[in-house]
Amino acid sequence: MGVTVCFGEWILWKKDAMMKCTNATGSGKTSSAEADFERTKKLKDRLDRLLREAAEVEVELSRADGTIRGVPHYSVIEGRAHELGKQLSREVQQRQMSELAAAQATAAKCPTCGAAARLETRQRDMKTIDGDAGVQELVGHCPRCRRDFFPDARTVGL
Numbered sequence: 001m002g003v004t005v006c007f008g009e010w011i012l013w014k015k016d017a018m019m020k021c022t023n024a025t026g027s028g029k030t031s032s033a034e035a036d037f038e039r040t041k042k043l044k045d046r047l048d049r050l051l052r053e054a055a056e057v058e059v060e061l062s063r064a065d066g067t068i069r070g071v072p073h074y075s076v077i078e079g080r081a082h083e084l085g086k087q088l089s090r091e092v093q094q095r096q097m098s099e100l101a102a103a104q105a106t107a108a109k110c111p112t113c114g115a116a117a118r119l120e121t122r123q124r125d126m127k128t129i130d131g132d133a134g135v136q137e138l139v140g141h142c143p144r145c146r147r148d149f150f151p152d153a154r155t156v157g158l
């Protein structure tokens with residue numbers, strides 16, 4: 001329910017923003033804003049469909065594997081549903097981190113000596129509020145210091 005309200009408010013905000021954009025800068029920017037709006041709406045609709053389908057599959061699976069039998073205590077339904085939410089959260093975190101790692105520079109300065117170091121992606125098991133998630137992150141290895149480092153925004157790129 002919260003998502004629906006937020007999306008409605010967002011639509012109003014976006015329409016308002018497009019009108020402001022039209023008034024301020026002419027039609028060139030508007031078509032780009034409309035394209036963004038259409039793309040966002042399509043993605044939201046697709047996500048809603050996929051979430052509904054995931055919920056259907058989860059209910060069917062919980063019956064098939066015997067987790068939910070007869071009329072269970074509500075906490076059993078709630079607990080299982082929450083586990084699925086956590087699984088989705090971990091999946092999103094992993095994908096976000098993979099995209100970030102892929103878009104990053106391939107080299108960075110060593111924070112100790114300043115030498116150029118090649119960056120590689122490495123999988124790291126992270127403790128998240130939704131459980132353990134293996135995420136991709138960038139690691140540099142300085143040939144001069146012979147040590148690994150995790151680059152930050154100040155050292156990536158050369």
Ligand SMILES: [Zn+2]
Pocket residue numbers: 110111112113114115142143144145146
């Ligand atoms: Zn170094």
